[in-house]
Amino acid sequence: MALRKAGSVLVVFFWSVAVVMGQDGWSVTYTPQSICALRGSTVDLTCSYTYPSGTVTTTLWFTKWETGVEPEYLGQDPEYAGHVEYHGDKEKDCTLRIKDLRERDSSTYWFRLLTDQEGGTYTGSPGVTLSVTVFSPGLRVKVTGGHQDKTLTCSTTCTLTDNPTYIWYKNGQHLDESTSPQYKSSVSSNYIDGYSCAVKGQEDLHSPAVCVQGQDCNRVTYTKRRICVLKGSTVDISCTYVGYNRVKSSLWFSPKRSASWTNKLTPEDLTRDPGYAGRVEYTGRESETYEGPSSLRISDLREEDSAEYRFAFKTPNFEWGHSFPGTTLSVTGLQVKVTPAAEGQKTLTCSTTCTLTDNPTYIWYKNGQRLDEPTSQQHSSNNLVVLGHSADSYSCAENTTRTSPLLQCMLQRTPQCQSVPLVK
Template identity: 80%
Template sequence: MWVSVVLGQDGWSVTYTPQSICALRGSTVDLACSYTYPSGRVTTTLWFTKWETGVEPEYLGQDPEYASHVEYRGDKEKDCTLRITDLRERDSATYRFRLLTDQERGTYTGKLGVTLSVTGLQVKVTGGLRYKTLTCSTTCTLTDNPTYIWYKNGQRLDESTSPQYKDPVSSNYIDGYSCAVKGQEDLHSPAVCVRGQDCSRVTYTKRTICVLKGSTVDISCTYVGFNRVKSSLWFSPKQRASWTNMSTPEDLTRDPGYAGRVEYARRERGMYEGHTTLRITDLREEDSAEYRFTFKTENIEWGHSFPGTTLSVTDLQVMVTPAAAGQRTLTCSTTCTLTDNPNPTYIWYKNGQIVTEKTSPYSVLHNAVDSYCCVVKGHEDLSSPAVCEYSTTAQNST
């Protein structure tokens, strides 16, 4: 329910809007918050979920469980919004905000907080032998009155504000159904068979992947065809404009933009099911796209509209910010959190020589002639451009 809760006394207040949120696993949520204080200057702001009596609470950003997917988007004046990305069920908790000022007794906590519940989507099948009722089920009521989208054998069917599919469906054992929330189609439910477990379906190993430019990525899924699979391919909707027929996906291996960089690995588990992997090498930033798998049997073609895996390709950049007098802080930056290494160790080079390995930003003394670059440990061949620490790009000597 979208309700603001204001807790305050003597000029102190913290306002949470709303008081409770239900969000999908894998999504991003903003815990909107504002605050006031009577006087002085704000020195510290922090969000926390655990607080023992007599012990200062720990900021979420310092908790390894949260470090890679929380971001404080507020300021030290009035905004205290917290963003949490890639939500997990274990993120379900009550979140509270605390601020400290430079005044005596200048500490205040908004004690009621925001209660966050994280849920996945599941298709529930009910009804008799001939016809079934499908419901897109969650463990809490999603915030913002979502619109639900339905898929049958990977093909988009319909959308509705009701979590229940509009018509009863026939108990056809071939058909598999899945649901999603509009605007978050990549967070769809697993495909569910109307009767038993032997229907067609595709299940992607990962919904999103972030990797370094120049590296190699494997995108994989499992598939089941009720009858023998006759043909299959991987494709990207981003390439639709280059297809001969825009309604018929074309195999990535035939796309000139991927020439020599794409290969498939397929492992069958009998006649009707298997595991397939799309490998893309020498990744480029323009490879950032959604990738989908489709197959044909004698009875069906797995739909082209079923969401697949979204790939983000990032380079490394050295960000330079002022620090204490005579110092600069260097941060090795990416545009997304690396999937297989969310808290990487960075190797830093100064004038082409290794100087340190760190998981956190690197502080250096101001010297206009020095240049720095960084790499992710394990990917030493994929360096950032070299940067002079007064933030002018230098020649890379590594």
């Protein structure tokens, strides 16, 4: 089993057992063979390998396998750009990490290695089968039963194993935890109550809140569960809310700031937080309404703004709970990383610590001059291949945002370049 963190705690559930396929000293061990993971989570495809002799020259994972056609490494597939990371080595570990899982990531994945010996090519079969829950997010609450007695089921499209713990929320408050996906106790026909569920360790991937009866219960629905944006930019974090009675007041807050609250159990409005002074405003919020949109706008973003942000509201006789998970914001800078490509070439990668939201395009600069228009497919990706002997400086920018630092040394490996950072 593999447990990993990526921004927030993410847990992946597995079934089946390790599979070893090998011959004449070749083997690839997949642990496990089948994986069921929630949409939006991070999963590690864990495997190890052995080979008879020589030196490993190439390792790659792929999903498309045609007879007589050399498979394409996932890292070179635009569909997986920013979503896959090879965490293995060229000795025995071949672990692949896939981040921010999407439904289309459901597939069978194979690992392949090449050595410098004649006939030194091997692909591990039968691979790893990954199933990603098709719900967005991965969980849904189903309501069954009679008018008075209701049963709530935290539902997925593939079976989560290893007895995960389910967390239940009622009107935004933590209600109960159980290894059963069903919740029955204290569920009535009260129109005001909204229920949601999550898997422990992945609370940010909770289900949408549903009403036990009708559609008029209290609930909050966040537009996006995770957002990754650049340092110095502006972000809008949005939700819609429904109040069974008229909403008298509302606020946005961050649990990360609880140490500065007067009462650590009572969230405080971000507009009054000195750490956000002059950088926070609310949009789309109207008082004395039953429902509506609300957005938190944060400008001049800093890396320390990376946190979870939640919305709360009050009616004359009700307050939406503070424990219901909100939207997780990650703030990143841009860096240019240099890796070898074909002989005599280098690949420059415009790198971030998280995958930027909304499929950005990139602009590349050479010695301060823009290389091409952002609409060009050649230069709109986060990768650029250049001649390895060039002494030119390169930088990148996400379209409409600020540029990355310039590369300050030549691409060739001179003592001067080795003694200073590639990116300043």
